[in-house]
Amino acid sequence: MNAGAATLAAVQVVVMVVVSPLLVGLMRQVRARLEGRVGAGVLQPWRDLRKLAIKETLRAAGTGRVSAVGPLVLVVSGLLVCVLIPLVGAVPFVSLPDDLFVVVSVLLVGTVALALVGLDAGTAFGGMGSSRHMTIAALVEPTVLVAVYALSIPVGSSALSRIVVARIDDPASVASPVSLLALVALVIAVVAETGRLPVDNPSTHLELTMIHEAMVIESSGRDLGWLELGSWLRLGALLGLLGSLLVPWGVAQDASVAAVLIGVVTLVLKLAALGSVLAAAEVFVAKLRLFRVPELLAGSFVLAFLAVTASYLVVQAG
Amino acid sequence: MTQVEVGLWAQLVLALATVSIAVLARPALRARLAGSAAAALGVAGAVTGVIALTGGQGRLVIPLALPVDPVVLSPTPLGGFFMVVAGAVGAVAAVYAIGYVHGPSASSTSWAAFATFLLGMQLVPGAADAVSFLLAWELMAAASTVLVLTEHRERIEVRSAALWYAVMTHLSFLLILIGFAVLSAAGHGTSFAAMSHVDPESAGASIAFVLLVLGFATKAGIVPMHVWLPRAHPAAPSHVSAVMSAAMVKMGVYGVLLVVLQLLPAGRPWWGLVLLALGTVSALYGILQASVATDLKRLLAYSTTENVGLMFLAIGTGVLLRAYAVVGPAEVAAGTTLLLVASHAAFKTTLFLGAGSVLHATGVRDLDRLGGLGKRMPTTAAAFGIGALGAAALPITCGFVAEWALLQSLIHGARPEDRLVAVVMPLAVAVVALTAGLALMTFVKAYGIAFLARPRGPEAGVAHEGPASMRVALVVSAVVVVGLGLLPGVMARAVVRAVGLGGIDVFGVSGLGLPGVGAALDPVALTGLTLLVAVSVLVVTWRMARRRPPRPVELAWGGGGVRVSPRMQYTATSYAEPLSRVFDDALRPERDLEITHAGESRYLVERVQFRQQLEDVVEVRAYAPGVRLVDRIGLAARRLQNGSIHRYLGYSFVALIAVLIVVSL
Numbered sequence: 007m008n009a010g011a012a013t014l015a016a017v018q019v020v021v022m023v024v025v026s027p028l029l030v031g032l033m034r035q036v037r038a039r040l041e042g043r044v045g046a047g048v049l050q051p052w053r054d055l056r057k058l059a060i061k062e063t064l065r066a067a068g069t070g071r072v073s074a075v076g077p078l079v080l081v082v083s084g085l086l087v088c089v090l091i092p093l094v095g096a097v098p099f100v101s102l103p104d105d106l107f108v109v110v111s112v113l114l115v116g117t118v119a120l121a122l123v124g125l126d127a128g129t130a131f132g133g134m135g136s137s138r139h140m141t142i143a144a145l146v147e148p149t150v151l152v153a154v155y156a157l158s159i160p161v162g163s164s165a166l167s168r169i170v171v172a173r174i175d176d177p178a179s180v181a182s183p184v185s186l187l188a189l190v191a192l193v194i195a196v197v198a199e200t201g202r203l204p205v206d207n208p209s210t211h212l213e214l215t216m217i218h219e220a221m222v223i224e225s226s227g228r229d230l231g232w233l234e235l236g237s238w239l240r241l242g243a244l245l246g247l248l249g250s251l252l253v254p255w256g257v258a259q260d261a262s263v264a265a266v267l268i269g270v271v272t273l274v275l276k277l278a279a280l281g282s283v284l285a286a287a288e289v290f291v292a293k294l295r296l297f298r299v300p301e302l303l304a305g306s307f308v309l310a311f312l313a314v315t316a317s318y319l320v321v322q323a324g
Numbered sequence: 325m326t327q328v329e330v331g332l333w334a335q336l337v338l339a340l341a342t343v344s345i346a347v348l349a350r351p352a353l354r355a356r357l358a359g360s361a362a363a364a365l366g367v368a369g370a371v372t373g374v375i376a377l378t379g380g381q382g383r384l385v386i387p388l389a390l391p392v393d394p395v396v397l398s399p400t401p402l403g404g405f406f407m408v409v410a411g412a413v414g415a416v417a418a419v420y421a422i423g424y425v426h427g428p429s430a431s432s433t434s435w436a437a438f439a440t441f442l443l444g445m446q447l448v449p450g451a452a453d454a455v456s457f458l459l460a461w462e463l464m465a466a467a468s469t470v471l472v473l474t475e476h477r478e479r480i481e482v483r484s485a486a487l488w489y490a491v492m493t494h495l496s497f498l499l500i501l502i503g504f505a506v507l508s509a510a511g512h513g514t515s516f517a518a519m520s521h522v523d524p525e526s527a528g529a530s531i532a533f534v535l536l537v538l539g540f541a542t543k544a545g546i547v548p549m550h551v552w553l554p555r556a557h558p559a560a561p562s563h564v565s566a567v568m569s570a571a572m573v574k575m576g577v578y579g580v581l582l583v584v585l586q587l588l589p590a591g592r593p594w595w596g597l598v599l600l601a602l603g604t605v606s607a608l609y610g611i612l613q614a615s616v617a618t619d620l621k622r623l624l625a626y627s628t629t630e631n632v633g634l635m636f637l638a639i640g641t642g643v644l645l646r647a648y649a650v651v652g653p654a655e656v657a658a659g660t661t662l663l664l665v666a667s668h669a670a671f672k673t674t675l676f677l678g679a680g681s682v683l684h685a686t687g688v689r690d691l692d693r694l695g696g697l698g699k700r701m702p703t704t705a706a707a708f709g710i711g712a713l714g715a716a717a718l719p720i721t722c723g724f725v726a727e728w729a730l731l732q733s734l735i736h737g738a739r740p741e742d743r744l745v746a747v748v749m750p751l752a753v754a755v756v757a758l759t760a761g762l763a764l765m766t767f768v769k770a771y772g773i774a775f776l777a778r779p780r781g782p783e784a785g786v787a788h789e790g791p792a793s794m795r796v797a798l799v800v801s802a803v804v805v806v807g808l809g810l811l812p813g814v815m816a817r818a819v820v821r822a823v824g825l826g827g828i829d830v831f832g833v834s835g836l837g838l839p840g841v842g843a844a845l846d847p848v849a850l851t852g853l854t855l856l857v858a859v860s861v862l863v864v865t866w867r868m869a870r871r872r873p874p875r876p877v878e879l880a881w882g883g884g885g886v887r888v889s890p891r892m893q894y895t896a897t898s899y900a901e902p903l904s905r906v907f908d909d910a911l912r913p914e915r916d917l918e919i920t921h922a923g924e925s926r927y928l929v930e931r932v933q934f935r936q937q938l939e940d941v942v943e944v945r946a947y948a949p950g951v952r953l954v955d956r957i958g959l960a961a962r963r964l965q966n967g968s969i970h971r972y973l974g975y976s977f978v979a980l981i982a983v984l985i986v987v988s989l
Binding site: 019059060062063064065066067068069070071072074078081082085086089099101102103105107108111112114115117118121122125126127128129130132133134136137138140141143144145146147148150151152155158159162163164165227228229232296297300307311314315318319 | 615695696698699716717718719724728731732735736738740743746747750751753754756757758760761762764765768769771772773776777778831832835842843844845846849850853854857858861862865868869872873874875876877878890892893894898899900901902903905906
């Protein structure tokens, strides 16, 4: 059991490291084509990473260890999330259940590392991005926890792999109103958490509207490379998790070669589909004013809360 | 004499010794001697607590000269647990104080009060009847009031803080006194054993419950009785605020646990709801105020309100679920309270001692004037960082473990049959989640603004690390934060079993298993996996760094400009600005914007003046009218005393006549 879990975890990490930059490239490409541009190609993020890896790293005088360690913490937290959540396969470690609260807290460690990197250089933009980033992170958390609470009720466990396996066994539960409400809430939370439109514009160059870009503005070279890879890993992992919850089929339940192969292929397909849909949707929405974002998040929280209460009422009726 | 009795005697003797040293020792030696003795007093308390927790029995009877029952000290396992917390925090703070005290806090009064305070606090959980409990409680309250007053000559605001504290703490004393009186009348005896025979369904039990919970909540800093906390903590010297916040407010939690576990164990459902309501409101309000606070110690004080709110929430969940016969999660919730207590004691000690080091080094508590302390005070920065991780409930600290267990008990608590519970539990999950999110932001702000970036004021630029005893205490408390976070299992199981609860088991190396709700967490496995993953990243980074080491430049990208003034950095106020706008309706900040135009033009601005003030809404709305009323009564009563000797003689005459009439009736 543990050997299988280890194999699957290793496969998951490798696949996610390779695929996440490609996913970002695909999303940029889809957006470029829809806007009538040629686009840089799906491989551009990988080229960027290679460039950043060989460029010299400049650090502002006076920055401390946080600027050096923060990017690494972000990447490690992203990788750890890829290990823990059910993407290719839903086989948890025996001694380390893929508990939802643990996964969220690992993600939050990355969030905090990024926010501290933003503050360390001591510029106005870094602080601004960091402050906005943490405000949004604080407001997203209730939605995330309550939404997955709703999904966990039918299973009676907050272990993500058990939730996914239960969905494979009972496909009707995927389309139940409770599940749909919770998933819509979760989508909004993921959009906010990964800094996509309408919460943050990933391709903005106007400093006053930036959140993510403002925090990394002082980083360069491999620091920036790690920060970018870490953010992409988070995006990939969260979209992958949505994919596993929305379309649970194809997720491997053992570590046999065939199951893993199917798992990898379906994961890539799910990511590509979700990424394209998200990118296409982004073409049609404008960025929200920062102080309208809490309204969006409050709305998503209401959906998640409805999902929880509905699940108790629906169970009672049935 | 049993071991527990020896331990109790040792505490009394050591307290007396500390007081004598404080009074007799030469000023040059006072801090070292009294500090060591006070630390020994704390250790004695902790050891006695451990013995009581592991089943040690003992009964110390101290006859009084007063015509009341003798003082009886006989710690139960639950009391033993709180004695460990109080003793351990006291010992660490005493060691810290050796290097920290200066000026008025190094006086013999201050040291004597500190020892008395520690003794009172360690004896509260040892009391076996209401009278002894109240005596120890009052000892703790009076000594801590003296300690809050320590710097009353240096800072004017200390006096009003001490006044608020004295009034609130005696209000709490009064409520508890009446509560115990009601219970002992119903149970025919002042001992806790007699009181536990009271029928929880009776009206007297409910009245006593409300009074006792209100009294204990006042001491614990629960909203709306929290007003003394954000005043007293910044006013007191830092080692005292650490003990007050990490240990003394826990005595309020102990009191509530005493009521719901020992005195009135089969509570009614609405008792749970009352506790839950108090807890959720405090958690949210506390962390919201903390997130916008700029005074470092005020921020920590509000965060204490938040954490105690979470403890009340956990107790309330336990009582509510037990009343609805949801056994597993109810036990987990009650056990989680103890986890929350231990973890808060650890990280809040670290944070307050860290804040004390910052204050010691710079003389300012205002975050807006700090910055860049990480390089000048590496030990403090590391310890404060670990404490902040604990307060933000991130792995692998004890705060994370405790909040994880709390969430597990909440999400498994609801049953579709009970609609009330089915609505209350998701709300509680949401509150805990929002609290955790805001705590994250609060402590990123506290750490990031104080320790990162460049100094915002001249004081921060010349900061230096404190003496060795301060650093040792900081490191010890930070190690406990991580230790309890890495290996919580064995200790948690032992404690929970000793106090007669179940629901917590050991999982993995020394992780936490919750068989009642089917969840498990092994922080060691999580850490191991993290290291495994991190190795690859570190190897890649190391190879890249060897090829091209990073180059520091004065002007990196500069955010598009020159890094002119440190005042252009984000401050604590600006960091919390988005949040204070989002929660405008709850916080009600006072804002003034004054724009002076140049000449006739509306477009040319000569001067912009912006002022923002955040006051505690509860204090302004709920307390101000009451304080005004008392003031008015006081002014009216002053007319009785106009200084005329004739009038005073007249009063005596009237009083004498009245007494004679009463006697003759």
